[in-house]
Amino acid sequence: MTTTAIPTETDRVPATAPKRRPKREREGAAWVFLSPWVLGATVLTLLPMAVSLYLSFTDYDLFNPPQWVGLRNYVQMFTEDPRYWRSVVTTVTYVVIAVPLQLALALVVALALKGMKRGKAFYRSAFYAPSLLGASMSIALVWRAVFNDGGTVDNLLGTGGWVNKPGWSLLAVALLTVWQFGAPMVIFLAGLQQIPAELYEAAAVDGAGNWRQFVSVTVPMLSPVLFFNLVLQTIQAFQVFTPAFAVSAGKGGPADSTLVYTMYLYDRGFVASHMGYASAMAWVLLLVIGVVTAVLFRTSRSWVFYASEGDR
């Protein structure tokens, strides 16, 4: 114990534990301030998750008390439910179509905006707008009308209604997602502006053209942002629900072609009243998203370049 620099403090704090009590008080205050969030996270997220984990081992029809059935839901899902596997294939197809398309579009628009001298703020907002609107049910319903028999697309291309053709309906759903490229675009734009101009100057001096500059400067420098967007959009794409629900008028049709994972989960839970089965599906989805994200992180070592790491 050194003699104290602030005499007023020592007057109050007992000599035995001069530092612990203030710390605990600080912690206490922190918890009080955190309490709204902690309360929300516990009551609205953690508790329901725990309940859903329990329910996934039961047979529960919402009206009668849950009956413990052990692993039956999981066994049924993997071995006796052809529609479950169709929904898995549909979801993976959707992720593989929607995510790359959306990221490519976001990057192209971000590149175009970056080079823009005037009106950048306007176009940035304009391209971002679909992301704000697109999540709404009304836009999804308009989408259905646009791609239905006699809708805009049918009239322009004469292809018939996409939403009634099993080979095309999922593409209509994916396009609705792709159209909402605003969030990744803004992040790309921020990333692009972080790339030091001297790198481009140096490349230009070395005789690199636009394409060469893009491949050798932009892509490596942007790779952390690209990776961030890829992970985020992949996680979101696996959980797609609203566009598939609205575009297929709530049925996942035609012929189950838009019955994505969460749609089938909803169908099992709220239409067929098998909450136990739906909960089991939700947990499998959580695990799969976790695994996919882990794999993405693993591969990222070989293609994501962090400038701060220097020249490795």
Add this chain to the structure above:
Amino acid sequence: MPRHRTKGFCASAAALALCAVLAGCGGSGESAGGGKIVLRYTWWGNPDRAERTEQAVALFEKQHPNVDVTTSFSGYDAYKQKLATQAAGGDAPDVMQLDYRQIDQYASGGVLLDLAKQKAVLRTSEIDQGLLATGRVDDVQYAIPQGRGTETVAYDVGTWKKSGVPLPGKSWTWSQWADTMRALAKKTGKPGATDPGQSEDAFEVWLRGQGKALYTEDGRLGFTADDLTRWWTFTDKLRREGAVSPAEQTTQLDGSVENTPLGRGTSVTDANWDAPASGFLALVKGGVALAPMPSAEDGTPGQYFKPSMFVGVSANTAHPKEAAQLVDFLVNDRQAAKILGASRGIPVNETVRDEIGPQLKDFDKTIADFQASLEGKLKDPPQAPPSGDNALQSTFQRDYDQVSYARMSPREAAENYVTEAKAELRS
């Protein structure tokens, strides 16, 4: 330090209080409506039924000035999903229209009120006793039937007459029906009917014609994959020939008349229940008439009279008496019956039926005459379907989608369905 703590405490207390206030705002508006009792009443149906129901409800409100009834309706598919979610959350409407398929599940799940408790205001003595019994589960009256209905082939009179194909008679077999649809398609250039392969109801009519049933008495599947394969092979062939609607049209069905091929003007007939067929009047310019469902080749009819729908009261309602009064009004009141006509089927209150019957006009009379033409010819209705049937109805449609989009053979799809149905009925 203590001072410091007080400040932090106050801030967080304020934050919590704010949370509580915000949460409070989301609470129920039970007392809304200027001190009146508010009842929620929901049903499915077509706009014609909606309009007449609104009129009847307005009359009820006039008779009961202290009650305010808020109503809402939608197509059957959407209604079914919404009600299931509400019921599961303990937020079922005070008064709700129910289908035969829902009663077993909702009654055993404790969603519905035992109506015998309100017999002081809800009279059942004039109701056809056989029909009344269909609203009982384990000897408790959970719901009151609202009308008697049967299936029908509704057709566009104008288009049919113009085609030169002879109009349907008092009965026809499935093969006569199929030939007629082929002839209509040839003459009019559009399919004769909605593809009946997607309809569990049509399949049931076909199945009953052969002396079988959808479900056994102990609630298991009453038919085999072979039966279903034969049915789907029959409809698959008709679809390929263009005699019934193509997959792109069939898949748009959602339980509303507007989205049937007949409602869209892309076919000549539609198999439907008789009461909702009134919705076609507003959509089909050439007029609408009703023909019976086809029967088996030996003439055995498959269609039957069933309670077209029920009305029940939520077990959680805050106003059981007023809710029961509304049910009583809808089922027993003379004036209400005059307004409602046959929009929910022929009335089940026998006194009302006898009194109102001769006064029925327009399409209500068409329905009454149609039912009269079948009186005494039909076999007894099956017992209430097991609760899994609610989900199986959509499964049936989806599995047939695989056939109509030529992604599976009738045999594959039928076997899929039987597997799914057995799993559904076991749980």
